[in-house]
Amino acid sequence: MSGFGIGMDPLWKGLCEGASSIRPISTFDPSGFITTVASMITPEQLDIRAIVPKSYRKATKVMARDIEIAVAAAASAVQAAGLTTRATAEGIAPTIAPERVGCHIGAGLIPADSDELAAAMLTCRDAEGGFDPGEWGRTGMNNLTPLWLLKYLPNMLACHVTIIHDCQGPSNTLTCAEASGGLSIGESMRVIRRGDADACLSGGAESKVNYMGLLRQTFANRLAPVPVGADGVAAVRPFDPHAGGTVLGEGGGILITEAFESAIGRGALVLAEVAGFAASQCACIDTVGVDLSGSSDEIAAAIEGALQDAGISATEIDAIVPLGSGIANVDAAEAKALRSCLGDRLAKIPLITLAPQIGICGAGASALAVCVAAQCIREQKLPARLSTTGSIALGVDADARSTGSATLRAVLVTTTGMGGQSAALVLRRVT
Amino acid sequence: MSARKDISPSQRVVVSGMGWVTPLGHDLETVWSALMRGASGMAPITRFDARTFPTSFAAEVKDFDVNPLLKDPSAHATAGINSKFALGAAAQAWRQAELDVKPARNLRRVGMYLGAGEGVIDTPNYLATNLRAWDAARGKTDGVLWAELGHKLMQAAREIEQEPNMPLAHIAREFGARGPAYNCLTACAASTQAIGEASSILRGGEADVMIAGGAHTMIHVLGVTGFNRLTALSTSTGDPCKASRPFDLTRGGFVMGEGAGMVILETLEHARARGAKPLAELIGFGSSADSYRITDIEPTGRGAAAAMLQALSQAGIDPHARGDDGRPMVDYISAHGTGTKENDSIETLAVKRVFGDLAKDIPMSSVKSMLGHLIAAAGAVEFITCVMAIHRGMLPPTINYATPDPECDLDYVANTPRQAKVRTCLSNSFGFGGQNDTVCVTAFTE
Numbered sequence: 001m002s003g004f005g006i007g008m009d010p011l012w013k014g015l016c017e018g019a020s021s022i023r024p025i026s027t028f029d030p031s032g033f034i035t036t037v038a039s040m041i042t043p044e045q046l047d048i049r050a051i052v053p054k055s056y057r058k059a060t061k062v063m064a065r066d067i068e069i070a071v072a073a074a075a076s077a078v079q080a081a082g083l084t085t086r087a088t089a090e091g092i093a094p095t096i097a098p099e100r101v102g103c104h105i106g107a108g109l110i111p112a113d114s115d116e117l118a119a120a121m122l123t124c125r126d127a128e129g130g131f132d133p134g135e136w137g138r139t140g141m142n143n144l145t146p147l148w149l150l151k152y153l154p155n156m157l158a159c160h161v162t163i164i165h166d167c168q169g170p171s172n173t174l175t176c177a178e179a180s181g182g183l184s185i186g187e188s189m190r191v192i193r194r195g196d197a198d199a200c201l202s203g204g205a206e207s208k209v210n211y212m213g214l215l216r217q218t219f220a221n222r223l224a225p226v227p228v229g230a231d232g233v234a235a236v237r238p239f240d241p242h243a244g245g246t247v248l249g250e251g252g253g254i255l256i257t258e259a260f261e262s263a264i265g266r267g268a269l270v271l272a273e274v275a276g277f278a279a280s281q282c283a284c285i286d287t288v289g290v291d292l293s294g295s296s297d298e299i300a301a302a303i304e305g306a307l308q309d310a311g312i313s314a315t316e317i318d319a320i321v322p323l324g325s326g327i328a329n330v331d332a333a334e335a336k337a338l339r340s341c342l343g344d345r346l347a348k349i350p351l352i353t354l355a356p357q358i359g360i361c362g363a364g365a366s367a368l369a370v371c372v373a374a375q376c377i378r379e380q381k382l383p384a385r386l387s388t389t390g391s392i393a394l395g396v397d398a399d400a401r402s403t404g405s406a407t408l409r410a411v412l413v414t415t416t417g418m419g420g421q422s423a424a425l426v427l428r429r430v431t
Numbered sequence: 432m433s434a435r436k437d438i439s440p441s442q443r444v445v446v447s448g449m450g451w452v453t454p455l456g457h458d459l460e461t462v463w464s465a466l467m468r469g470a471s472g473m474a475p476i477t478r479f480d481a482r483t484f485p486t487s488f489a490a491e492v493k494d495f496d497v498n499p500l501l502k503d504p505s506a507h508a509t510a511g512i513n514s515k516f517a518l519g520a521a522a523q524a525w526r527q528a529e530l531d532v533k534p535a536r537n538l539r540r541v542g543m544y545l546g547a548g549e550g551v552i553d554t555p556n557y558l559a560t561n562l563r564a565w566d567a568a569r570g571k572t573d574g575v576l577w578a579e580l581g582h583k584l585m586q587a588a589r590e591i592e593q594e595p596n597m598p599l600a601h602i603a604r605e606f607g608a609r610g611p612a613y614n615c616l617t618a619c620a621a622s623t624q625a626i627g628e629a630s631s632i633l634r635g636g637e638a639d640v641m642i643a644g645g646a647h648t649m650i651h652v653l654g655v656t657g658f659n660r661l662t663a664l665s666t667s668t669g670d671p672c673k674a675s676r677p678f679d680l681t682r683g684g685f686v687m688g689e690g691a692g693m694v695i696l697e698t699l700e701h702a703r704a705r706g707a708k709p710l711a712e713l714i715g716f717g718s719s720a721d722s723y724r725i726t727d728i729e730p731t732g733r734g735a736a737a738a739m740l741q742a743l744s745q746a747g748i749d750p751h752a753r754g755d756d757g758r759p760m761v762d763y764i765s766a767h768g769t770g771t772k773e774n775d776s777i778e779t780l781a782v783k784r785v786f787g788d789l790a791k792d793i794p795m796s797s798v799k800s801m802l803g804h805l806i807a808a809a810g811a812v813e814f815i816t817c818v819m820a821i822h823r824g825m826l827p828p829t830i831n832y833a834t835p836d837p838e839c840d841l842d843y844v845a846n847t848p849r850q851a852k853v854r855t856c857l858s859n860s861f862g863f864g865g866q867n868d869t870v871c872v873t874a875f876t877e
Contacts, residue, residue, distance in 0.1 A: 028572070029573075032576075032577070102720075129562070133480055136483075141659060144660055147661065150661070155863075155864045159866075162721075167722055168722050168733075174613055191631075194634075211574070215582065216594075279610075280612065281603045281608055281612035288597060419594060419600045421596060421599065421613070
C-alpha cells in the first residue's frame with residue numbers, strides 16, 4: 001500500500017515509470033511545517049469499507065489511518081498469494097489452518113486524531129482557554145467514543161488483520177521505527193523456522209502524515225525543507241552529497257512469508273526466498289539514535305550477519321534496497337557500512353532508492369523495501385531512480401536513472417530506524 | 432519432562448540476572464518482602480489531578496532515582512520516566528548477572544528484546560496545542576495555528592522520548608549492547624512476549640545474551656481516560672488498596688500500575704563460559720492470537736489455552752501427568768489475573784482446558800492485586816515473581832479475595848502467601864487485541 005495505490009502492481013508501475021507519489025499535503029494546511037509535501041494515499045485509492053468483509057465494516061470506525069493501511073496491504077497480499085482465509089471466502093476451508101498462521105506487523109506511535117480530541121475537549125476550557133482536567137474528568141472524557149484508545153494502540157494493526165483473516169498463530173507488533181518492518185519479517189522467519197507457524201503475514205505500516213508525526217520528525221531534524229510551491233520530489237535526494245532531509249510517506253507492506261515446503265505443497269508462485277536475516281543495535285552518540293553518525297560498524301554487522309545466515313558471499317549481491325532516506329548522517333552511515341561489507345564493488349551495485357517516489361513510510365518503510373526487492377527479483381528488472389546526483393562521492397550507485405533489466409540473483413535490504421535498531425535481509429531468486 | 436542435561440547447552444536458556452522497579456519498591460528484596468506481606472501499592476494518583484476522574488487512584492512508583500544506578504547519568508539526561516524505569520531494572524539485572532565483572536564474550540552478541548510501552552505524553556502542552564488550534568468557525572483544527580503552537584510549546588527531547596524504542600536506545604548506551612534489538616508493543620502481553628522471543632533468538636544462535644523485559648506507565652490524563660472509557664479500570668470509591676480484586680466475585684476492573692521488569696537471559700553455554708550462576712531455566716514459550724474481536728476475549732479461552740499448551744509442549748511437559756510426588760508437573764501459575772470480570776473467568780476456563788482435572792491442584796495467583804497492572808511491563812515483573820517463588824519456596828498471594836465466584840473455582844492462593852515446593856511455573860499475559868503469551872520457567876539443575 002503506497003502513494004501509488006493498493007497492491008504491488010501500481011507501485012511497480014509507478015516506480016518503473018519514474019513517477020513520484022509525493023504531492024502537497026491536502027488533508028490539512030501544512031504551511032506551518034518545514035515540509036509541506038508527502039506521499040499521500042488518496043480516498044479513491046483506499047476505501048477501507050470496500051476492502052474489509054461486509055461483516056467487518058462496523059469495525060472500520062475504530063481504525064486509525066495506520067490500521068487501514070495495514071488492513072488494505074494484508075488484503076492485497078492474501079489475494080496475491082492465492083490464499084483462502086476467513087475474509088476471502090466465508091464457510092470455505094482456509095488454505096492454511098488458522099492456528100498455523102502467524103502475523104507480525106511493525107507499527108509506529110499512532111497519535112490521536114487532533115480534530116476528535118479537540119472537539120471532545122471544547123467543554124473543558126479554563127478561564128484562559130487552556131485545558132481544565134477537572135472538567136475533563138467529570139464530563140469531557142465522555143465526549144470520546146468508548147473504544148477511543150483502541151484506535152491508537154500499535155498492536156491494533158495486527159489485531160484487525162488477525163481477526164479479518166483468522167490468524168491464530170504467534171502474533172507480534174514490533175515498534176522500532178523504520179526497522180520495524182524488516183525486523184517483523186525476520187521474526188516471521190524465526191517463528192516459521194522453529195516450527196510454530198507454516199506462514200505469516202509479515203511487514204509493517206504507518207502514516208506520519210499528521211500533525212504530531214510531522215512535528216516529531218521536525219524535532220528529530222529528519223525532514224527536507226519544502227515550502228509551499230517547492231518541488232518535493234527534487235528535495236529528497238538519497239546519497240546525494242547535498243542531501244538535506246527526507247519526505248514522509250503513508251504506506252506499508254505486508255508479505256506472505258511461508259515455509260518453503262508449505263508454499264510448494266499448495267502450488268504457490270514463489271516470488272523470492274528470504275534467505276538471510278540479521279539485526280543489530282547501533283552505538284548512538286546522542287543516546288537516542290537521532291544522529292547515527294559513527295554507527296556504520298553495527299549496520300555492517302547486521303549486513304554481514306544476513307549474508308552469513310543466507311550462506312552467500314557478498315559477490316552474489318546484485319542490488320541493494322537501503323533505507324536511503326536522504327537524511328545526510330543516516331545515508332553516510334549506511335553507505336559506509338555497505339562499503340565495509342561489499343568493498344569497492346559497491347560502486348557498481350545498483351541501489352534502489354524509494355524515498356523520492358513513495359517517501360519514507362515509517363514502520364512500513366522496510367517492509368515496502370522487501371516487497372520491492374522481491375518484485376525486482378521476480379521481474380529481473382530495476383526500477384527508475386529520481387533526484388540524486390553525485391552519489392559516487394559516498395561510493396555508491398544511486399544517481400537518477402531510468403528503469404532497466406538486470407540479472408538479479410540476490411538483493412540485499414538494509415534498514416536502520418531512528419533509535420538505532422538495524423535489520424538486514426537477503427532475498428534470493430528461486431529457480 | 433525430558434532431562435535437561437541431555438539438551439545441548441547452546442539450546443538451554445537460563446536466567447542469570449533480574450531487576451524491577453515497581454510500585455512496591457525498586458529492588459528484588461524490598462518488593463519480594465512486600466509481596467510476602469500482602470502489601471498494596473495503590474494510592475490516590477499524584478502525577479496529575481485526577482480527583483474528578485472515574486478512577487482517581489493507581490499504583491505509582493514512588494521515590495525512584497535512577498541516577499545512582501548509572502555509569503554516566505548525563506548520557507540519559509533527557510530520558511523519560513519510561514526509559515528511567517527500564518534503565519533501573521536493567522541495571523539491577525546486569526549487576527546480579529555479574530556482567531560488569533564477568534563480561535559477555537562479545538557485546539555484538541548481547542541483544543535486547545523489550546516489551547516497552549510508549550513514553551508519557553507531554554499532556555499540558557499537547558492538549559493546549561490541540562485545544563487552542565481549534566477553529567470553531569470551521570469545526571476543525573487550524574493546521575497553521577497547530578504548527579505554530581506545537582513548535583512553540585512542545586520540546587524535541589520530550590517528544591522523541593515518547594517513541595517506544597527509546598528504552599532500547601538507553602539500555603544499549605548504558606551497557607554497550609550491540610546485538611539484535613527489538614521492541615514489541617502487544618499491549619499487556621508485551622514483556623512476556625519479549626522474554627519468550629528473546630529465548631528463541633538465543634536458541635537460534637543469533638546472540639549469547641539477551642536483556643529482556645518491559646517498562647511502561649500509562650498513569651497520565653489520556654492513559655486513564657482511555658481505560659476509563661473502555662470501562663476496564665476499577666472505579667471503586669473505597670480504599671484504593673482494596674480495589675484490585677482478581678478472581679473475586681465483586682471484582683470491578685484493574686488498577687493501573689507502572690514500572691519495569693528486566694531479566695538477563697543467556698545460553699547455558701555462555702553462562703558457564705563466563706562463570707555466571709544460573710538462577711532458573713526458561714524452558715517453554717507459547718504465543719497465539721485470539722483472532723476474535725477487538726474488544727472481547729475469545730470466550731472459550733481457546734487462544735489463552737493455545738499459548739499455554741505451546742509453552743508446555745516446548746518444555747516437554749504433559750499437562751495431564753503427575754510427578755513422582757503425585758503433584759502436577761506445574762507447581763504455580765502466575766496469572767494474568769487483571770481483576771476484570773471477563774479476563775479472570777476466561778483465564779480460569781483456559782487453565783482448566785489445558786490441565787483438566789489437575790487444574791484445581793495448581794495454585795495460581797495474581798500479583799496485580801498488590802502491584803496493579805504494569806501494562807506492557809506486567810509480564811516481566813510476573814516472570815521475576817515466578818523465579819523468586821522457585822528460589823524462596825513461597826507463593827505470592829492474591830490479596831483482597833473475599834467472595835468466591837462460581838466461574839473462578841481454582842486455587843488462587845487467597846490473601847496470604849504460602850510455603851510450597853516450587854519447581855516449575857507458568858507465567859501468563861494476555862493483551863487487548865487478542866495476543867496471548869505464556870512462558871514456562873523451572874528451577875535450574877545442571
